[in-house]
Amino acid sequence: MSPLIHIDEATSARLADDMNQHGYATLEHALGTEALSELRAYVDQQAARHNNQYFAYHGYAALAGSSLATLGKSPDFKLLLARLHAQGTGRQPASDEIFPVLRCVQGGSGRKESNAFHYDATLLTMLIPIFTPLEGEQRGDLILFPNLRKVRAWVVMNVLEKFLFQNALCRKLITACIDRGLLKPTTLRIVPGNVYFFWGYRSLHANQPCDPAFRRATALFHFGDPHAGSLVTRLILKLNQHRARKVVARTDAPQS
Ligand SMILES: O=C(O)CCC(=O)C(=O)O
Ligand SMILES: [Fe+2]
Helix, strand or coil, X not given: CHHHCCXXXXXXXXXXXXXXXHCCXXXXXXXXXXXXXXXXXXXXXXXXXXXXXXXXXXXXXXXXXXXXXXXXXXXXXXXXXXXXXXXXXXXXXXXXXXXXXXXXXXXXXXXXHCCCCECCCCCEEEEEXXXXXXXXXXXXXXXXXXXXXXXXXXXXHHHHHHHHHCCHHHHHHHHHHHHCCCCCCEXXXXXXXXXXXXXXXXXXXXXXXXXXXXXXXXXXXXXXXXXXXCHHHHHHHHHHHHHHHHHCCCECCCCC
């Protein structure tokens, strides 16, 4: 899959600018039909193992053998994300590790995992929609409060903000305010074939619920941990890993 995601320098500069100016960037028709079909076949296969209920795979061990793992490990892809990071922030990333994730929101259990607003642990997030509901009112759009915060100089500030925003009460409050029109997030209808970028660390975000009858599958590549090597970040990651394990059994490296 890696040769299929080509981003030349000018396009990459445009994506960085869009993320800074508008809070997200879209690369249209980034995936060919073949690459998308391969991903869909993989998701179909895995979804069957989870009785068509919610599952998420974090990291390379969980995704072993998939084109997502191959892409995440590709040196060219690493360079591509590093360039985008540098163009958007004026800085080289502190770490060049890429964390791949596959999320599949489906069935009744997908509801709990929707409207789960959070900041990612890493600065740059690349989102590949694989399946999205084509019908129904709730199509699992991506909701973003873009570029709400800066990269925190102190990792402890990052942790405090995470505790403040990423809890059940706050989620309910944010969702209620959106429903009543008091908060107006950016709503992105994600389309398979396109690829999306945003500053996940800086933007509070979540997916909207989708009709339990339909499947919403996304692949995410998380890149550029601003607190690379920090003990506290590792602890957050461990806690997230623990949470992911409660939902599904397969996980080796968590995000957000
Ligand atoms: O699936 C999505 O649309 C977003 C998931 C996400 O934000 C994450 O895994 O960090
Ligand atoms: Fe996220």
